[in-house]
Each structure stands twice: as structure tokens, then as C-alpha cells.
Amino acid sequence: MERPLTQNIRQDRVPLSVNEYKTTGGYKSLLMTLREMTPGEVKEEVNKSTLKGRGGAGFPTGLKWSFFPEIEKIGKPRYLVANADEMEPGTFKDRLLLEGNPHQIIEGILITAYALQADVSYIYLRWEYRQAYERIKLALKEAYEQNLIGSNILGSKFDHNIFIHVSAGRYMCGEETALLNALEGKRASPRAKPPFPQVSGLWGRPTIVQNVETLCNVPWIVLNGAEWFRNLSKIPEGGTKLFGVSGRVKIPGLWELLMGTLLREIVEQYAGGMREGLKLRAVMPGGSSTSLLLKEHLSAQMGFDTMIQAGSRLGTGTVIVLDDKTCPVGLLENLIHFYARESCGWCTPCREGLAWINAILYSIENGAGKTEDIEILNDQCELLASGNTYCALAPGAIDPLKSALKYFAEDFEIHIMEKRCPYDRNIY
């Protein structure tokens, strides 16, 4: 099986130096791009590859780029932002790419920037990824020294600068318009769309925000072609994907597998199934804002469209497993507590609604729930649905709640009837 994204990442994650990266074929794709391809040809290849954004939303990358105005229409400055603010609970995939092969992400940024004719890129990196920060900083220095970044890159007419911006925290900053506000030195509240960032982003200029994993795919698509990329996948969405599993499984971890790999294969084969004495009860297929799925859904393929068909979303592709000894109400309480805290407070439904849901779940889990609480929770799910809020934070928070109210209605009832949580919090 081909594993383009991770094949040059060492077991201990010690990254390749610029020269080591080159001996594996690194920056060959950039050189080819600059010498042989027009920006339009790069865009066309990425469009044909059927690459979808790996940050969670799965928006087709080629389509996103097509909304970016031609340089003849809107000149410089034009920006590219690498979203390295990985903070979705359960998600630890970009960390591997950032720590393990920083030159790959730099090459991805450069080729993308060339395609878009952007002149400046920012890597928006969460503070907690300290090792990634040191490694990217060093890789950028090496790349500048070898004229891979800067003016007239590798003798071409293409100029590009890349800067790291280290975040000061808040989950909200991963949302693309909130991220732009953070980069501008403001509070990270989301912006209304339209205008979309492609047209009016950073400081009102054309801006594209892409996830780290998305960008890492670009050099490989250019080098090996769109057809090769499409053929990697088992479904009509091209490429490989970093899949992870966490929770009480035997071997939590991260694997680069073909897009469309069965959920069951990832959980049972790669993660080794449940730990001794535990049974699988439900999974969240791609981080904490994806709806819960049950055992019968394990036969679904991990892809953006296939996961929607199964009743959830692929999200970030990092699976969270809920076992039969852990309280699902407790799980939801933990989750909504997080979202309520992280709400930026900009729009009312999210700010007030999540706090309300949080208080109700706390009281149910702690034996003070009332029968009418379930109705309030169901109402809130409607009020916080997509379209009622500025950004996807609240809708992302209630998707799992909705699924839990559906699949674990009995658990909620027992909590309320017995005025206690029936689960033992027995971890060790």
C-alpha cells in the first residue's frame, strides 16, 4: 500500500533535514512545478485529483481554489494560510505531519502558493505544539538558505515568504474566519460569510486557508498526477487519509490508509479492538463534532460522502471509541462542557444555548435531572442547528448530542428516573 504522506516520517518522528528530504525526492515536485507548469495547470491537476479538505469539512480543494480571484483581477498581496491549529478533541493527525516531516508541509505550501499566485503564507500553529514549532522554524531557515523560499525561488520568477504565527490558544481559532481575525491581532470571533475569505480574507485581501494534511497532499498530486491520486482511493474521493483511533482500545494510534477504508478495519484491525473486558458501544468517526455511530455502522467506508450516508461525518478521520462501561451521558457532558467553554460568545444561540445544555447535562449526570429536560435538549438541538449561528461551533457540538439522544435515550431516562449515574467510573 502506498503511503505518500508518511513514508518519509521516521518511527521516532525525528524529521528529515532539507538535504535528507531532497534525497527522498523532496522538492522535486516544487522544481517541476516552477519549471514546467503554469499556475492554471497546477490548479487543474488538483481539481482533477478530487482532493477534499482534510480539516474536517471535506470541501473540494480544487473548487475552493477556483473561487480565488485571478491575479490579473486582484493583485498582490494575496495570502495563503496553513491551518495548523489542530484542536478538535480526539484529533492528533496534523501533529505527526508537522513534527515528522516539516519540509513536506513547506513544499505543499509553496506549490499551493504558486498555483494561487499568493506572495505570503502564514502557518497558524497552536502554541502547545512546541516541538513542531522548533522543527518548522529550523526547516524554514534551511529552505530560505537553499532559495526554496524567498525571491526568485530556484531561479524562477516566483517570490514567496512563509511566516509562522504561534497562536495564544482558543479552539475557536481553528474556524477559518476566526483564524483570520486572530492573525490580524483581534479577538477570534467568526466573520459573516459572504464575503468569503477567498475574495476578502486577511486585511481584506484574497486568502485561502487550508488544513496541514490537505497541503501535504499537493506535492504528491503534482508529482504523480491526479489519476494516480484518484486511484489510491477505494471511493470517488481521491488519496490516502490519516486515520486515528483513541479511547479504550488496545492500540490507540494513527495510520495512513486508503480513503474509503472500512471503519471496522480501522477500529478492530489497526487499533486492535477493545481492551480486555470492554465492548464497543459507539464511535465518533472524526473528532468530537461528529455524530455517534453504532456497531452496525462499522461496515461503512471512511470517506466524506460515505460517512454522511452512515449518518455522521468523516470530520478529521480520527475515531473516538465509546465502550460499554463508560456513561454516554457523561461523555456528552464532557463534550458539551468543552464547547460551552470554547464558545466565543459572538452570537446568542451558541453562547446561551450551549451553557444551558451544559447545565442540564450536568444535572442529569449528577442525579438532578428532570423528565422535561429531554424536551429542552431536543429543542436546543433545533435552535443551534446549522444556519442559526455564525459558525459551525454550535452545530458541531449538537450533532453528537442529537445522536446520543436518539441512540441512548434509555440511558438518559435511567439517569433521570434513578436520580443517579448508573455507571461506575472505574478506569484502572
Added chain:
Amino acid sequence: MLIGKTSLREYEIREIESLRERYPVKQALIIDALMIVQKRSGWISDELIKSLADFLDFSVEEIDSVATFYNLIFRKPVGKHKILICSSLCCWLNGSDLISENLKKILGIEFGGTTSDGQFTLIPIQCLGMCDKSPAMMIDEDSFGCLKVNNLTDILESFD
């Protein structure tokens, strides 16, 4: 360019100035500048906010509105070491709540509190991206995964 009189230290000014070329407008420096001056004592006092406001030529309110938004900018005194304990889903599934309870007991503080000797401040934090090594925490810039109740004291003792 940057203006105003200030109590900022020379090395802080140099570090802030060195980032100036990255952004077309100086407002974008606010977060970097806050993080730079925070290195002094781990948190940012009202006086420092005022100094930054003068230096960057923004109002105190503008600077503070940014400072108070971000959870890694501290506007209250903190201990010498910050413990950031992941309170998100995957760590919770593996007992992070029990780890937190034990940390509170060992340190004699609640979330947000600082030990009486000023050594540690305990703060719950969103997912640290160590879900395969949960439960996890950071102390300052060091990460610790696969935490067990009985190895917490050893970890804490390695910080002086």
C-alpha cells in the same frame, strides 16, 4: 512604525520589532507582543497592558480585549510552572478526571489555583493532540502522556 514611551524592556522591544515585517499592519503584532512580554513572569499585569498599549499606540481597552480572549494569555498571577491538564473527551475516557482530582489533592488547589509556595498553577485545557497517549498534560513546554495516578508525584518533583 512603533511609537510611544514605554516600560517595556529593550530585549522585548527588539523581539517585537523583529516581527514587524511579517504583517502589513501593526495591529497584527498585538498577540505576539502579549506572548513576548508574558515571558517575563508568566502573566500580564495591568501595568504591562498599559505599556503595550502605549508602545503599540492602541488603547488599553483594545489590548485588553485581545488579551482576555485567548486562554494562553494570563491576566492573573500564576505559579512558576503551569500545568495544563487535558480535559477533553479521549483523555476523559481514560480517566483524566481522576488524574485531575489527584493533582488537586497533591497540590492542595482547585482548577485555576496556584500552590501556596508559588510553584504550580493547575489549568484544564482543551485537547492537546495526544489522544493516543491519553490521559495527557503539559507542564510548561514539556508533554506527559499515559498518566497514571501513581506517577504524578514523580513528574511534579522533576520541576523545581
